[in-house]
Amino acid sequence: MIGRLLAERLAVLWGQPVVVQNVPGAAATLGVDRVARAVPDGHVIGLTGDGAMVVRVSMDPPPPYDPMRDLAPISLLVRTRNLLVVHPSVPATNLAELVALAKARPGQLSYAHPGIGFSSHLGMEMLKQAAGLDIVAVPYANEGTMFADLLAGRVQVMMGSGAGTVPRVRSGEVRAIAATSAERLPSLPDIPTIAESGFPGFEAVAWFGLIAPGRTPPDIVRRIGEDVAAVLAEPATRTRLEDLGLVVVGSTPAAFAASIPVEIGRMAEVLRPLGLLRGR
Helix, strand or coil, rough: CCCHHHHHHHHHHHHHCCCCCCCCCCCCHHHHHHHHCCCCCCCCCEEEHHHHHHHHHHHHCCCCCCCCCCEEEEEEEECCCEEEEEECCCCCCCHHHHHHHHHHCCCCCCCCCCCCCHHHHHHHHHHHHHHHHCCHHHHHHHHCHHHHHHCCCCCCEEEEHHHHHHHHHCCCCCCCEEEECCCCCCCCCCCECCCCCCCCCCCCCCCCEEEEECCCCCHHHHHHHHHHHHHHHHHHHHHHHHCCCCCCCCCHHHHHHHHHHHHHHHHHHHHHHCCCCCCC
């Protein structure tokens, strides 16, 4: 949704079509690798998240690209506020009830995630560890197939991005239990955070940014970054993104690039206690 919204506005600015192609697989690293190998002329750019840019770097197997060598960060677009949700048939309306249910039925509940290393996967594993829960992890290729199985009741629990989850909460398709961010979602202010619900300090969020092949000329990277910043500054665009539970950032290429090694180090410390750090 973020990519299509940007493409729609950038096509107007650039006077030419901007085609969005979804490239799932290998925890999103296939898509990022395709960007890293593309001709560095500004005609192929990528929208990806921290899972493929920082988390997978510290896990086995490592991705085929080096995010600091093979990619040119353009802009940190948004940060997410994820939501912990359940199928309506689950007899839990808050986190305490969900924890009690999971403890009463060890190994009987399952949760969907879009790949090892995504914030929704790490967040659930952090919660399981903190609460001492036995909930089965079920991986999917993308969030769309996750929701299909959640809505069908084949899995019962999920941590989803606000962008994909908020509309389904509003429609009553799923029940929101808690927000995984440090603060509540402005679009769902009645839903407490996990930190407020008995786990102080808990936070599991993600970010999405725009990248180009590593050898893309700086002037092209700068121009794309400026145009993206202009789109994100549009009141209508900001409102649409914020309504989806996203925090609009819109950083410069330099600021985004500087944050990558810092984020890699920070996420390595998250992976360590979960037993997911490479060479642990």
